[in-house]
Amino acid sequence: MDEGSAALVAAGLGKRYRRGWALEDCTFTLPSGRIAALVGPNGAGKSTLMSLATGLLRPTAGSVEVLGRPGFLAQGKPLYQGFTVQEMLRAGRMLNPDWDDEYARRLVDEARVPLGARIRTLSGGQRTRVALAVTLGRRPEVVLLDEPLADLDPLARQEVMQALLSEVAETGTTVVLSSHVIADLDGICDHLLLLSDGRVRLAGDVEDLLAEHRLLIGPRSLEVPPEFVVERRDVERQSTVLVRGLADLPDVEVLDPTLEELTLGYFRAGRAAAERGVAA
Amino acid sequence: MTWVAWRQQRLLTLVSLGLVAVVAAGMAWLWADVSSVLPMDLGPLGERYSDFLSYVPMVMLVLPVLLGMFAGAPVFARELEQGTHVFGLTQSVGRGRWWATKLLVAGVPVTVAMTLLGLLNAKALGPLSFIMTSRLQTPMFESQGIVLGMYTAFAFALGATAGLLVRGTLGAMAVTIGGYLALLVVVGNAARPHYATPEFTASGSADPGVWRVEIGYLDALGKPMNFAAGDCGLDSFPKCMADQGIASQFTRFHPVERFWDFQLLESGIFVLAAAALLGAGAWAVRRIH
Numbered sequence: 001m002d003e004g005s006a007a008l009v010a011a012g013l014g015k016r017y018r019r020g021w022a023l024e025d026c027t028f029t030l031p032s033g034r035i036a037a038l039v040g041p042n043g044a045g046k047s048t049l050m051s052l053a054t055g056l057l058r059p060t061a062g063s064v065e066v067l068g069r070p071g072f073l074a075q076g077k078p079l080y081q082g083f084t085v086q087e088m089l090r091a092g093r094m095l096n097p098d099w100d101d102e103y104a105r106r107l108v109d110e111a112r113v114p115l116g117a118r119i120r121t122l123s124g125g126q127r128t129r130v131a132l133a134v135t136l137g138r139r140p141e142v143v144l145l146d147e148p149l150a151d152l153d154p155l156a157r158q159e160v161m162q163a164l165l166s167e168v169a170e171t172g173t174t175v176v177l178s179s180h181v182i183a184d185l186d187g188i189c190d191h192l193l194l195l196s197d198g199r200v201r202l203a204g205d206v207e208d209l210l211a212e213h214r215l216l217i218g219p220r221s222l223e224v225p226p227e228f229v230v231e232r233r234d235v236e237r238q239s240t241v242l243v244r245g246l247a248d249l250p251d252v253e254v255l256d257p258t259l260e261e262l263t264l265g266y267f268r269a270g271r272a273a274a275e276r277g278v279a280a
Numbered sequence: 281m282t283w284v285a286w287r288q289q290r291l292l293t294l295v296s297l298g299l300v301a302v303v304a305a306g307m308a309w310l311w312a313d314v315s316s317v318l319p320m321d322l323g324p325l326g327e328r329y330s331d332f333l334s335y336v337p338m339v340m341l342v343l344p345v346l347l348g349m350f351a352g353a354p355v356f357a358r359e360l361e362q363g364t365h366v367f368g369l370t371q372s373v374g375r376g377r378w379w380a381t382k383l384l385v386a387g388v389p390v391t392v393a394m395t396l397l398g399l400l401n402a403k404a405l406g407p408l409s410f411i412m413t414s415r416l417q418t419p420m421f422e423s424q425g426i427v428l429g430m431y432t433a434f435a436f437a438l439g440a441t442a443g444l445l446v447r448g449t450l451g452a453m454a455v456t457i458g459g460y461l462a463l464l465v466v467v468g469n470a471a472r473p474h475y476a477t478p479e480f481t482a483s484g485s486a487d488p489g490v491w492r493v494e495i496g497y498l499d500a501l502g503k504p505m506n507f508a509a510g511d512c513g514l515d516s517f518p519k520c521m522a523d524q525g526i527a528s529q530f531t532r533f534h535p536v537e538r539f540w541d542f543q544l545l546e547s548g549i550f551v552l553a554a555a556a557l558l559g560a561g562a563w564a565v566r567r568i569h
Contacts, residue, residue, distance in 0.1 A: 054370050056569045072370040078363040080288060091284045095371035138372070 005067070007032035007142045007174035008053060012062030015048050021198050022048040025062070028193060028203045030176060032068070032142070035168065037185040037206075038178040040195035041267050046178040047075055049195065050146045053176075068174070069098065071140025075147045077131040079119045085130055086115040092134045104137030110163065125156030129163065136167060142174045149184050157184060182260040194263055196270025206259065213262055216241040218252040231269040242269075281373050285385035289355065293389050296351045300393040303339055304400055310336075311404035318407055322488070326411040333411055337419035340401065340428065345460040347390045348435025353452035355386045356565075357443030365568060379565040383558070387436045395429025409489050409536065416491035416534050416542055418468045425539070430547040430554070435460045437554040441561035444568060467549055475545045478532035489536040500527040 008030040015023040023045040030036045040046050051057040052064050054072040079088055085108060093099040108115065111129035113122065122130065128148060135143060148164075149157045165188065168175050176193075179185055192209055194202035202209065216224065222239045224232070228246035232239060242265035248254060257265070286293075310332065317328070356379075359365040368378050401424035409415035415424065422431070435456055442455035473493045482498060497507045505526065512520035534542070 051569055056366060056369055070370075074363065074366040074370065076363050078365075078367045080364055080367075081362060082291075083287065087287060091287070092371070094283050095281060095368070095373050097372060
């Protein structure tokens with residue numbers, strides 16, 4: 001897979017449910033060979049986007065295409081509860097002509113999950129490792145993981161991420177990982193796609209995005225040209241302003257935002273915009 | 281896909297087939313026992329088997345809907361409840377194949393088993409068909425022949441498709457029992473008497489085993505008329521009838537030889553209903569996510 005080509009392309013993508021648009025007018029490209037974070041608050045449309053990309057849902061508008069063999073791990077890691085681990089791997093083999101059985105078994109062995117154990121008896125961490133083995137056993141070129149770390153304790157989170165990263169680093173697989181816990185993704189993902197209220201608010205290389213943004217902390221009287229402001233919070237006598245593309249201001253403390261500060265700023269700005277939209 | 285579908289349904293299929301096998305063993309015993317005592321006069325024959333026969337229709341009426349509820353309803357509903365359909369639908373197997381394979385693997389064994397049971401019942405109950413009602417009539421008609429298998433196919437298709445639409449096993453079971461009973465009652469009462477034109481006899485009597493669909497009275501000119509029993513007062517019925525101008529009785533009936541024709545026609549109705557349900561299921565499966 002050559003660096004720089006696209007792994008996932010969406011154009012004008014939209015999905016409307018009975019209660020309204022879950023995803024609207026999304027246009028973006030995820031580069032291949034990268035680990036992309038799909039972030040957004042609950043209900044932002046992350047799962048809808050994943051389901052559209054895997055073909056589970058059909059778009060109401062626009063299109064989305066995965067370029068390369070896909071692998072998908074759905075939210076809640078659905079596995080057949082009554083199957084043993086071995087039978088689950090066999091199911092993967094039966095349902096996929098390009099299944100790599102040796103590889104899938106190795107992934108399960110490395111997780112020290114007994115092959116004879118039933119899925120319903122596994123711990124959350126073991127379940128995730130088995131689900132990951134079944135997903136990666138297809139040797140996918142683009143892996144979509146929907147909240148794979150939810151319901152795991154910190155140790156299991158770390159182990160799962162390590163296992164995942166060591167696999168994709170070897171094969172150059174593209175990974176798209178959704179989460180609403182940014183801390184899980186910091187230092188792991190090199191590409192960001194930020195959704196809020198069904199729209200793409202931010203997309204790009206994580207390093208570039210961090211370099212473009214600044215966090216300004218100053219008095220409430222602080223005046224910032226509005227075209228640069230992403231989000232402004234005024235607390236008592238102090239203001240914190242997230243800006244994009246503004247290098248410096250006099251008499252203001254300028255900080256480099258962390259990934260968490262950056263994404264939270266966009267989440268809050270998105271929510272505020274949505275609330276204004278409702279009020280109007 | 282076949283192995284996965286079988287592994288998922290294995291327990292329910294084996295329990296279902298076990299249940300049918302137990303019932304079949306009872307019916308095989310009946311067949312053997314009837315064969316060993318024949319020929320025998322109708323009176324003693326009826327006495328010997330009437331207790332046993334009173335349970336047979338109950339079991340046979342319940343079995344198809346039971347299989348529809350326990351083998352059919354969970355096929356898709358349980359996956360939708362547990363979210364595992366997302367796994368199945370995101371592998372390298374198309375939706376249509378996923379749906380069709382699950383239906384065939386779960387539905388064919390119970391349908392075949394019940395068809396065989398129905399044929400066994402027809403053998404065992406054939407010599408006894410005048411003990412209870414005619415074998416053309418509820419509940420003996422429903423207890424034997426190929427309709428048993430087709431009722432099962434219908435109940436199964438109803439359960440499976442309801443599972444896709446209501447997305448819950450309990451809801452699908454409720455729909456199955458309601459829909460099955462409704463169709464069975466409507467077909468038995470409204471459609472079955474009209475599968476053929478009834479034969480007519482003015483003698484008032486007919487062979488044992490026929491299905492009398494209408495009994496009435498004729499005047500001297502052979503025209504049907506009503507008998508007003510309430511007007512008879514203290515007169516005896518024959519005198520009263522004569523006074524009212526009744527010359528004879530007539531019967532409209534289906535001869536027992538029509539049994540297999542009726543079985544085919546009724547099976548056709550249930551197969552069509554099952555096909556319509558599967559069509560609805562094929563539409564519904566494209567929309568689940």
